Amino acid sequence: MTAKRGKKAAEPEKPSKPAPKGATPKKPVTKKVSAAATKGAVKEKAASQKVGVAQAAPKAKTPSKAAARPRKSTGKPGADGQNPFRTTMRRSRAPEPATMVIFGVTGDLSRRKLLPAIFGLWQDGLLGSAFNIVGVGRQEMTDEQFKDYAIKALQESKETDAIQPGSLEKFRELLYYEFGEFGGDEVYELVGKELDRAEEAHGGRKNALFYLSTPPSLFEPISNGLGRLGLSDQSEGWRRLVIEKPFGRDLESARELNAAIHDTWDESQVYRIDHYLGKETVQNLMAIRFGNAIFEPLWNRGYVDHVQITASEDLGLEGRAGYYEEAGIVRDMLQNHLMQLFALTAMEAPAAFDADAIRDEKTKVLRAVKPIPLGRVKEVAVRGQYGAGSMDGVKVPGYREEPDVKPDSRTATYVAVKLEIDNWRWQGVPFFLRTGKRLPKKVTEIAVVFKRAPLGIFPGGLERNVLAFRIQPDEGVSLKFSSKSPGQEMVLREVVMDFRYDAFGAQLESPYSRLLLDALIGDATLFPREDEVDHAWQIVSGILEAWDVRPSKGQTPDFPNYAAGTWGPEEAETLIGEGRRWRRL
Numbered sequence: 001m002t003a004k005r006g007k008k009a010a011e012p013e014k015p016s017k018p019a020p021k022g023a024t025p026k027k028p029v030t031k032k033v034s035a036a037a038t039k040g041a042v043k044e045k046a047a048s049q050k051v052g053v054a055q056a057a058p059k060a061k062t063p064s065k066a067a068a069r070p071r072k073s074t075g076k077p078g079a080d081g082q083n084p085f086r087t088t089m090r091r092s093r094a095p096e097p098a099t100m101v102i103f104g105v106t107g108d109l110s111r112r113k114l115l116p117a118i119f120g121l122w123q124d125g126l127l128g129s130a131f132n133i134v135g136v137g138r139q140e141m142t143d144e145q146f147k148d149y150a151i152k153a154l155q156e157s158k159e160t161d162a163i164q165p166g167s168l169e170k171f172r173e174l175l176y177y178e179f180g181e182f183g184g185d186e187v188y189e190l191v192g193k194e195l196d197r198a199e200e201a202h203g204g205r206k207n208a209l210f211y212l213s214t215p216p217s218l219f220e221p222i223s224n225g226l227g228r229l230g231l232s233d234q235s236e237g238w239r240r241l242v243i244e245k246p247f248g249r250d251l252e253s254a255r256e257l258n259a260a261i262h263d264t265w266d267e268s269q270v271y272r273i274d275h276y277l278g279k280e281t282v283q284n285l286m287a288i289r290f291g292n293a294i295f296e297p298l299w300n301r302g303y304v305d306h307v308q309i310t311a312s313e314d315l316g317l318e319g320r321a322g323y324y325e326e327a328g329i330v331r332d333m334l335q336n337h338l339m340q341l342f343a344l345t346a347m348e349a350p351a352a353f354d355a356d357a358i359r360d361e362k363t364k365v366l367r368a369v370k371p372i373p374l375g376r377v378k379e380v381a382v383r384g385q386y387g388a389g390s391m392d393g394v395k396v397p398g399y400r401e402e403p404d405v406k407p408d409s410r411t412a413t414y415v416a417v418k419l420e421i422d423n424w425r426w427q428g429v430p431f432f433l434r435t436g437k438r439l440p441k442k443v444t445e446i447a448v449v450f451k452r453a454p455l456g457i458f459p460g461g462l463e464r465n466v467l468a469f470r471i472q473p474d475e476g477v478s479l480k481f482s483s484k485s486p487g488q489e490m491v492l493r494e495v496v497m498d499f500r501y502d503a504f505g506a507q508l509e510s511p512y513s514r515l516l517l518d519a520l521i522g523d524a525t526l527f528p529r530e531d532e533v534d535h536a537w538q539i540v541s542g543i544l545e546a547w548d549v550r551p552s553k554g555q556t557p558d559f560p561n562y563a564a565g566t567w568g569p570e571e572a573e574t575l576i577g578e579g580r581r582w583r584r585l
């Protein structure tokens with residue numbers, strides 16, 4: 001564990017200024033709400049899998065006068081009688097009473113994912129005896145306006161669980177709002193007051209989870225602001241900071257951000273979120289590897305030929321050009337999500353299933369990756385950008401024709417990379433990682449491709465065995481092997497043994513629900529630690545340098561180099577090498 005010194009913040013100051021409410025809104029919230037209306041209908045789930053909602057205590061309201069608000073116990077557990085597996089697992093995980101403070105609550109992520117995830121947890125009775133949410137934004141809104149906004153977001157998000165009768169009315173009682181400039185002090189004073197007011201209902205504690213759902217440029221100012229006002233101090237309750245991705249834009253800026261955050265927070269208070277780690281099937285990778293004896297003897301250079309990790313997306317930019325033009329595929333997907341999948345696949349068995357043990361092992365394997373200096377990039381990495389093409393028979397524009405993209409943009413929308421690990425287990429076994437936008441379909445998969453049988457005594461059946469973890473969709477695990485095909489002749493054919501996750505009959509949890517609950521409970525197992533993030537950046541640094549910083553020394557991109565709806569540039573086939581081919585998923 002690399003926890004740095006935690007600068008203990010001073011006791012919170014008692015703010016004296018009144019809330020700056022009442023002025024004309026800077027930006028109309030309704031505009032954002034109506035934009036969200038196009039995103040889809042409320043997701044319907046089998047009512048039998050959902051949970052009854054206990055009455056939340058009503059709250060006396062004095063809108064826009066935060067100081068006058070009494071706080072009562074709010075979220076209460078419901079009863080999940082339908083799925084014993086889920087009930088047992090989750091009931092042991094009730095968090096202490098707490099306030100969740102979401103900075104950037106008016107943003108896309110909060111609207112589409114966070115609010116629905118919290119609502120789902122609350123409706124399932126998983127948020128403990130008392131819980132409330134303080135949304136924080138730069139837009140001026142009263143509590144009532146925010147409540148309307150949040151309820152509308154829940155009604156419109158595809159991620160919202162089936163809404164039980166009366167739930168929304170109860171849930172709105174948990175919601176409060178503060179606004180202000182994130183660079184000043186006032187907004188943090190107001191947040192501090194919100195924690196003070198929740199204290200009585202929260203059993204005399206002021207536990208708080210601060211979620212930074214803002215553009216990354218605001219992570220440091222908000223962390224500093226919370227620190228200045230003493231809100232990271234844990235003497236009156238635990239205080240935790242959840243930070244969204246991307247964590248830095250390169251190694252240097254990630255290190256600077258880590259250092260800035262540690263000026264205020266101890267590493268044990270920091271939860272860097274990578275939503276891929278919250279996916280049920282990603283956790284199942286660990287369960288299968290370390291919960292069964294049959295895989296371990298094969299999980300090494302003696303038996304594995306290579307590993308393929310794919311995260312293909314059929315979608316294009318989805319209106320995120322501003323962000324994506326800056327980020328590109330390496331920062332958006334490779335440095336975080338794919339590196340995490342890679343680390344979980346290649347790491348050694350941890351001594352225990354706990355945050356330190358797991359993160360130690362992930363860090364060790366990331367450290368063992370053979371460096372990719374500028375001069376090696378051409379050899380081990382391929383990039384691409386999609387041109388016009390067709391998806392499911394429908395013509396779609398190329399990346400450079402997308403709204404707000406520069407017509408000569410050099411931003412990569414596809415990357416494939418070959419990683420080699422300098423340790424005993426994996427010596428000589430390449431790991432091929434690829435991810436891209438506008439590929440033929442959305443699939444995330446980890447495929448362990450085994451060596452061929454040493455001698456082929458039968459006709460056919462010389463394909464390699466493949467153990468494939470389908471992260472999404474059609475979640476499951478399959479094993480491809482050779483079998484005798486029926487008939488007189490001893491002829492082999494490939495067959496697939498398939499486990500589908502839906503065999504459990506349980507609805508898969510949203511990754512944000514899982515991770516939010518973990519953060520509220522204080523379980524950092526599924527959150528990348530400082531040193532992991534650092535090593536992941538080190539691995540991709542050379543690639544970024546070659547492609548972004550010093551393009552003249554790297555490859556000159558000949559973009560676009562793959563058509564939308566195809567599996568990426570031709571060079572990716574060369575990268576994977578002779579005798580191997582990318583899986584067509």
Ligand SMILES: NC(=O)C1=CN([C@@H]2O[C@H](COP(=O)(O)OP(=O)(O)OC[C@H]3O[C@@H](n4cnc5c(N)ncnc54)[C@H](OP(=O)(O)O)[C@@H]3O)[C@@H](O)[C@H]2O)C=CC1
Nearest residue numbers: 104105106107108109110137138213214215216244245246
């Ligand atoms: N959206 C997604 O699907 C995903 C997002 N993320 C990460 O989550 C975070 C939030 O993303 P997203 O919600 O899409 O971002 P948005 O751009 O939609 O905005 C997030 C919030 O930040 C506020 N904000 C933006 N600029 C400023 C500023 N200069 N001063 C004060 N507040 C500001 C916005 O206010 P306002 O509403 O007034 O503009 C909004 O409340 C980012 O770090 C992103 O990388 C990660 C994975 C997926």
Ligand SMILES: O=C1O[C@H](COP(=O)(O)O)[C@@H](O)[C@H](O)[C@H]1O
Nearest residue numbers: 245275313315332333337444472
């Ligand atoms: O973080 C991100 O992830 C999504 C893909 O996530 P998934 O859960 O749908 O697989 C990606 O589309 C987006 O560009 C990226 O920012």
